[in-house]
Structure formats: C-alpha cells, structure tokens
Amino acid sequence: MSEEVIKAEGLTKIFNKSLVAVDHVNFSVKSGEIFGFLGPNGAGKTTTINMLTTVLKPTEGFAYVLGYDIVKQANNVRKVIGVVPQEYTADEDLTGYENVMLCADLYGIPRDIAKKRALELMELVELTQFKDKRVETYSGGMRRRLELACGLINRPKVLFLDEPTLGLDVQTRAATWSYIRKLKEEYGMTLFMTTHYLEEADILCDRIAIIDHGKIVAIGAPDELKDSLGGDIITISIKENADISELIRSVEHVKDVKNENGSYRIKVESGEVTAPLIIEALRKKGYTVIKLSLTEPTLNEVYLEYTGRAIRDIEESKEAVRMQRIAIRRARAE
Amino acid sequence: MSKVNEYNPSMLRGLWALTVRELKKWLKDPVMVLMLVLQPLIWMGLLGKSININAIFSSKSLVNLEIPDIQVPGSLLNPPVNGVLIIPGAFITQQLQQMFSTIGTKVMQDTFGVIDYFSYMAIGMVSMIVMTTTMFTGMSIVWDRRLGFLDKVLSTPVPRGAIIFAKVLNATLRAIFQATVILALAYLLGLQLSSNFTLLNLLGVYAAIFLLGIGLSSVFIAFSLRSTRMERPMQIISLITMPLMFASNTFFPISLMPYWIQVVAKVNPLTYLTDAVRQLTIMPLDLSTLMFDFICLGIFASILATIGIMLSWRYLTK
Numbered sequence: 213m214s215e216e217v218i219k220a221e222g223l224t225k226i227f228n229k230s231l232v233a234v235d236h237v238n239f240s241v242k243s244g245e246i247f248g249f250l251g252p253n254g255a256g257k258t259t260t261i262n263m264l265t266t267v268l269k270p271t272e273g274f275a276y277v278l279g280y281d282i283v284k285q286a287n288n289v290r291k292v293i294g295v296v297p298q299e300y301t302a303d304e305d306l307t308g309y310e311n312v313m314l315c316a317d318l319y320g321i322p323r324d325i326a327k328k329r330a331l332e333l334m335e336l337v338e339l340t341q342f343k344d345k346r347v348e349t350y351s352g353g354m355r356r357r358l359e360l361a362c363g364l365i366n367r368p369k370v371l372f373l374d375e376p377t378l379g380l381d382v383q384t385r386a387a388t389w390s391y392i393r394k395l396k397e398e399y400g401m402t403l404f405m406t407t408h409y410l411e412e413a414d415i416l417c418d419r420i421a422i423i424d425h426g427k428i429v430a431i432g433a434p435d436e437l438k439d440s441l442g443g444d445i446i447t448i449s450i451k452e453n454a455d456i457s458e459l460i461r462s463v464e465h466v467k468d469v470k471n472e473n474g475s476y477r478i479k480v481e482s483g484e485v486t487a488p489l490i491i492e493a494l495r496k497k498g499y500t501v502i503k504l505s506l507t508e509p510t511l512n513e514v515y516l517e518y519t520g521r522a523i524r525d526i527e528e529s530k531e532a533v534r535m536q537r538i539a540i541r542r543a544r545a546e
Numbered sequence: 547m548s549k550v551n552e553y554n555p556s557m558l559r560g561l562w563a564l565t566v567r568e569l570k571k572w573l574k575d576p577v578m579v580l581m582l583v584l585q586p587l588i589w590m591g592l593l594g595k596s597i598n599i600n601a602i603f604s605s606k607s608l609v610n611l612e613i614p615d616i617q618v619p620g621s622l623l624n625p626p627v628n629g630v631l632i633i634p635g636a637f638i639t640q641q642l643q644q645m646f647s648t649i650g651t652k653v654m655q656d657t658f659g660v661i662d663y664f665s666y667m668a669i670g671m672v673s674m675i676v677m678t679t680t681m682f683t684g685m686s687i688v689w690d691r692r693l694g695f696l697d698k699v700l701s702t703p704v705p706r707g708a709i710i711f712a713k714v715l716n717a718t719l720r721a722i723f724q725a726t727v728i729l730a731l732a733y734l735l736g737l738q739l740s741s742n743f744t745l746l747n748l749l750g751v752y753a754a755i756f757l758l759g760i761g762l763s764s765v766f767i768a769f770s771l772r773s774t775r776m777e778r779p780m781q782i783i784s785l786i787t788m789p790l791m792f793a794s795n796t797f798f799p800i801s802l803m804p805y806w807i808q809v810v811a812k813v814n815p816l817t818y819l820t821d822a823v824r825q826l827t828i829m830p831l832d833l834s835t836l837m838f839d840f841i842c843l844g845i846f847a848s849i850l851a852t853i854g855i856m857l858s859w860r861y862l863t864k
Contacts, residue, residue: 265701269863290703291553299694305571317563318702320555362698366553372701 215243217370217402218264222273225259233259235426236273241370241404241419246396248417249406250515256426257406258298261374264404265295278369291319294368294401298375300355301362302347308358309334309343312365319366326365333361336398337391353384360391364399371395373405377412385409389416410511422518429518437514443467444483448476448490449503456499463493475503483508560704564712565719568686572720582679583727586671590732593797594671599663603650605643613638657799660738665828668732670796672751673820675728676721678787680759683717684766685779691771700862710858713767714851718759725755729827740828747826750836754822754843758815761847764854771861795820815846 218241225234234256241247249257262268264275266286274281280288302311309330316326334343337357342350350358356376363371376392377385389412396403407413413420414434421431430437450456453474460469460478465486468479480486483506491501572579601607613635620627651661658666690696699709729751733739770779793810794800800811811817822839825831 262697267697267700287703290701293701295698295701297694297698301694301698303567303571303695305574306567310570314563314567315702317559318555318699318704320553320559320703322553366702 216240216276217243218247218275218277218404220260220264220273220275223260223263223270223275224272225256225263225268226271232426234263234270237421237423237426237428239421239428239431241402243402244400245418246392246403246405246416248413248420249404249423250408250410250413250417250420250511251406251423252408252519255408255423257408257423258374259426260423261295261372261404261406265293265372266290291366292369294363294366294371296356296359296363296371296373296376298378300352300359302350302355302358304348305346307344307346308339308350308354308361311347311358312361315362315365321366329365329367330361333364336395337361351384352380353387356380356384356388357391360395364395367399368401370402370404373403375406375408377407377409385412392416410515414511422515424519430514434511438509438511441509441513441517443479443481443509444486445507445509446478446480446483446487446490447503447505447507448478448494448501449474450494451500451502454499456494456497459493459497460490463490465489555702555704557705557708560708561712561715564699564704564708565715568712568716569719572716579724582675582682582724583731585678586675586728587731589674590668590671590728591735594664594667595735597663600654600661603646603653605647605650608639608643608646611639611642613642657802659799659824659829662736662738662828664735665732665737666824667797668728668735668737669824669827670791670820671732672725672728672755672823673794673796673816674787674791675724676755676758676819677762677790677816678783679721679724680717680763681766681779681783681787683720684713684763685770685776685783687713687767688770688773688776688779706859706862707855709862710764710767710855714760714763714855717763717767718756721759722752722755725751738828740830742831743827747831750826751823754819754826754840757840757843757847758819761815761850761854764851764858766854768854768857768861771858790814790816815843815850818842818846 218239220237220239222236222238223234224232224236226232237256237260239247249260251257259268263270264277264282266282266289269283274283276282277289278292280292282289302308303314306314312330312333313326316323316330321329331340331343334340337360339354339357339361342354347355347358360376363373373392377388380388392403392405393416395401405417407416417434419431419433420437421428422437423429430440432440448460455471456476457469457471460466460476463486465481466478467481470477478486478490487504487506491504494501615635616633616638618631618633620629620631623631654661654663660666687696690699696709700706729737766779766783769782773779789810791797793807794814794816795811796816800808800817803811818839822836822843825836825839
C-alpha cells in the first residue's frame with residue numbers, strides 16, 4: 213500500500229518577511245509508515261508540523277493531509293489528525309481524565325462515546341490508576357503518555373508527534389517508543405514525528421527526512437541513507453612500517469582508502485565480504501595485521517555528511533538555538 | 547480517500563468545554579480569587595471609611611466651634627426694648643450645628659446623589675473589580691500560548707470563535723462573581739440600599755457588568771495574544787487602571803471636576819457602569835438616566851468587542 217497520506221509541495225514559511233523557517237520542502241508520507249523529520253533545534257521541524265496541523269498558514273506552497281488541502285480544507289484536516297505537541301499542554305489543575313475529556317469536547321465526540329474512549333485510552337497508556345489525580349502530580353513520562361491519550365481521542369488517521377521524547381530520561385524514552393509502536397499497531401495510523409535524536413529516528417522511523425536550515429537535505433529509510441554513504445568502514449593497522457594504500461586499493465570491492473598516521477580507513481561496500489580479502493592480500497605480501505575494526509555507518513555519519521555538522525556540535529551551540537527560537541517566537545507574535 | 551470523522555464539534559459544545567476548563571482552574575485556586583477580592587475590599591474598607599466625607603458635612607465638624615455670648619442692644623429689636631438682650635453662645639452653636647447638619651445632608655445629596663459617601667464609593671469599587679478582573683483574565687491567553695495549549699486547541703476542529711468567546715465569557719462570569727462578593731461585603735460594612743431595591747435590580751447590575759466585561763475582556767485578549775511576554779499587558783493594566791478610575795465617577799462626581807477631566811470621564815466606560823449600578827442599587831432609580839447608561843455601555847461593548855474579536859480572529863486564523 214503506497215497511498216500518499218501527507219504530501220507537501222514547495223511548503224514554505226517565512227516569518228516577518230525575512231526569517232525563512234521552512235524553505236520549499238517537498239515530501240510525501242505513505243500510509244501506515246512512521247515518517248521522521250530529523251534535524252537540529254530551529255531547523256524548521258515544529259514550523260512544518262504547525263503548518264501540517266493547520267495551526268500556521270504556509271507563506272507559499274501546498275500540503276495535503278489525506279487529500280485535504282491544509283489551508284482550504286483545514287477543518288477536514290483537523291478532524292482526521294491527532295497532535296501530540298512538544299510541550300506538556302495538559303492542564304495542570306485538572307485531572308488526567310478531565311484533560312482527555314476536554315480534548316473529546318473539542319472534537320465534538322458525544323459524551324458517552326467519549327467516556328468509553330477516554331477510559332480505554334487511559335488504560336492503553338497505563339494511567340488508569342492516576343486518572344483522577346491532578347496532572348501537576350504527574351511525572352514527565354506520565355505527562356507524555358497523557359498527551360498521547362489526548363492526541364488519540366478522535367481516532368486519528370494521522371498522528372503528529374513533535375519531539376515525543378524531548379527531555380525524558382533514557383528509560384522513559386525507551387518506554388515511550390514502545391507506546392508509540394503499540395499505538396500505531398493498535399490503530400493502524402500513519403505517524404509523522406520530529407526529533408533531533410538520531411537514535412530515535414533510527415529505531416522508530418520507517419523513513420526519515422533530514423532537515424537543516426528549513427530545507428530537506430536527504431530523505432529515505434535509515435538504512436538507505438546509511439548505504440548512500442557507501443557501506444562499511446574498515447580500520448586496519450600493520451606491524452611493518454610501509455605504505456600499503458595502493459595494495460589495499462587493488463583489492464576487490466574497496467572504494468576508498470585513507471592513511472591516517474599508519475592507520476588505514478577503508479570504505480567498502482560490505483565489511484564482512486571485503487575484510488577477509490584485504491587480510492589475505494596483506495598476508496600474501498608478508499605484512500602482519502595487528503589491529504582491525506569494522507564499523508557500520510551510523511545515522512550520525514549520515515547527518516554529518518549532509519549537514520556538515522555532527523549532532524554533538526549542534527547540542528553544544530544551544531545558546532544559538534535558543535536565540536533563534538526566541539526570534540521565531542517573537543516573529544510569530546507580530 | 548478515507549471518510550471524514552463522523553463528529554462535528556458545535557460552537558456551543560466547544561465554548562462550554564473551554565469555559566468550564568477555565569472556571570474549574572479558577573475554583574481550584576481560591577487564593578487567587580481571594581487576592582482579587584482583597585484589593586477592592588481594602589480600598590473600600592480603608593478609603594471608603596477613612597475619607598469620611600459624611601463627617602465633614604455633619605455637626606461633627608462644628609464640634610469645636612465656640613461662639614461667645616452675643617449682646618444685642620434692646621434698641622435694635624423690634625419692637626425696641628430697654629436694656630440688653632443676651633443670646634448665649636452655646637445656644638447659637640447648637641442652632642448652627644443643627645442647621646449645618648441639614649445643609650450638609652443636602653450638599654451630600656446634591657453632590658453624590660446619596661447622603662452616604664461609603665455607599666457611593668463602594669459601588670465605584672464594584673466597577674473597579676469588574677475592570678481588573680476582565681483585564682487580568684484576558685491575559686490568561688498569554689499562558690495558553692506559551693504552554694502550547696493554544697496551538698493544541700487550534701489543531702482541533704473546534705470553531706475558532708469558541709476559543710475567543712470562552713475567554714470572554716469566562717472573564718465576564720468571573721467579574722460578575724467578584725462584583726457580587728464586593729456588593730455583599732459592602733452591604734455588611736454598611737452600604738445603604740435604596741428603598742426600591744429588589745432582586746430584579748440585581749439582574750440589571752449583572753447585565754451592565756456583562757456588557758462592559760465583554761468589551762474590556764475582548765480588547766485585552768486581542769492585546770495579550772499579540773504580546774509574547776506576560777510583562778507587557780501587566781504594565782499596561784497597571785498604567786491605565788489608575789487614570790481610568792480617577793477620571794470617572796468611581797470616587798467623585800464628574801460634574802465637580804475640571805473641564806478636561808470631565809471630557810475624559812465622559813468617554814470612560816467605567817463612568818457609565820458605575821452610574822448604572824448606582825442607579826440600580828443605592829439611588830432612587832431614574833429610568834431615563836439608567837437607559838442612557840445602558841445605551842452607552844452597549845455602544846462601548848459593541849465597539850470594544852468588535853475590535854477585540856476581529857483582532858483575535860485575525861491572529862488565530864493567520
């Protein structure tokens with residue numbers, strides 16, 4: 213099944229006539245897949261979600277959700293989508309159950325059906341025993357689950373998750389992933405999520421789009437993206453003091469060799485196939501291999517390749533990100 | 547393509563849900579309710595009681611008056627008599643005090659419309675609380691925006707109007723509640739209701755508050771929607787509260803104010819709310835004045851609400 217559930221064509225958002233948050237992005241999301249938007253903070257992920265969920269109007273371009281135009285048929289879009297925002301939006305002063313029921317009211321779901329669904333969803337996200345407790349007593353993980361329950365009250369066909377595990381600890385993050393998978397299976401939805409965690413995109417998403425400075429720089433399944441880098445990397449060192457670059461290059465399947473101070477970084481299609489060939493070739497010439505390691509490219513390398521920055525560098529420039537966020541918020545307020 | 551969800555949120559349902567949310571939040575925070583009542587209570591209790599204008603115009607202000615005995619030559623009297631007539635000073639003082647009391651009451655009546663200043667200004671405090679409550683409540687939308695709640699609501703099919711009207715309604719209902727508390731407290735502190743006051747008048751009071759509440763809260767919601775920071779609307783509120791209060795009939799009748807303040811007071815909606823509530827509670831009801839007040843309040847409400855709701859609408863649907 214490859215029905216296009218979300219389709220964006222040249223989608224653009226410019227704040228204040230100068231701040232380009234999203235720059236002519238094109239992508240489509242297929243039915244039943246988990247599609248991830250991966251990028252650093254301030255790359256335009258949330259702005260894209262806000263446009264797709266009809267909160268913001270695009271400056272240029274079009275997007276369709278289940279065939280509905282996000283501007284002209286915004287109300288139809290709103291009925292078929294669920295949104296789990298980045299922030300904890302549940303009302304602290306109300307109980308978990310009251311919050312879910314409030315969401316039901318906003319969708320106009322009849323009270324009796326809403327009650328049944330709310331209890332069912334609380335059960336699903338394992339909050340049944342806390343349902344009559346005020347949200348201010350909830351932990352971060354519980355709040356995230358409550359947001360999930362709220363986002364599902366209208367049985368959406370497409371669920372939007374904006375940074376679903378932002379600020380959660382490792383265990384809670386893993387638990388949240390399993391909830392997301394469970395929910396997807398239970399309701400057969402299509403999921404659109406944003407994240408700046410590489411691991412999350414790798415584990416959870418069927419396909420990802422890497423977004424940087426408002427532009428999509430790469431799109432595909434995580435493995436495809438990794439493969440596009442050209443396979444595995446073998447690192448090898450020999451006992452003898454000799455340049456073996458040419459010798460290695462002559463081995464079958466070897467794509468590239470780099471001598472990094474006596475340690476050779478070899479790009480190959482498949483490490484398992486090529487490593488024995490290289491060892492064999494070296495042995496024949498009388499060289500002794502003293503160290504060999506094989507690494508598969510991670511999404512981090514993909515990221516580096518396309519954005520020119522490791523995700524770590526981005527984390528370090530938090531201040532810059534914060535400033536950009538403030539700029540966007542200000543711009544939105546005008 | 548898949549069929550659209552079968553449910554359609556109605557305006558009323560959304561409005562009700564969003565209003566109940568706010569009212570629930572409010573009731574779960576009684577300290578805030580108390581704080582809002584406390585301010586006008588302090589004004590009313592301290593200012594209303596300490597600035598004892600009644601006392602100035604009563605015999606009390608002549609208590610220390612000492613008039614010496616007056617000797618009137620008998621020849622001046624009609625018919626003339628021999629000797630001298632002595633009028634005791636104490637007698638004159640007593641007479642003057644009595645007269646002054648009568649005149650004072652008349653002055654109070656003519657100036658304030660009632661003989662009791664406390665009653666006069668207590669009703670002014672009702673207006674004050676309506677103003678502050680509606681303004682501050684409008685600001686809660688800043689929080690909704692900052693916490694992401696507004697974006698979440700905007701992504702649901704709830705009518706955009708319901709989002710704004712829920713805020714307006716919530717602000718107005720709170721104002722009505724607070725005003726009732728202030729009226730009740732004022733009554734306990736000695737507010738003198740007019741003889742023709744009935745529960746029906748109370749409904750009139752609520753109608754007047756409702757009109758101004760809708761107007762003021764709409765404007766403040768629109769204004770708050772456009773400011774990202776809480777401080778800005780706060781500053782504006784504290785800046786305009788005082789002038790609005792003093793350039794109106796909250797504390798003093800505008801007819802005795804300098805001309806330029808009168809001009810401001812006459813375009814100040816607070817003036818008409820205060821007057822309408824006074825007409826309905828402490829003054830002998832003058833129907834034509836009351837009608838005029840209501841017409842003015844209606845005009846203010848429609849202008850302010852139109853501006854406010856249009857601005858908010860534009861913001862929410864941009």
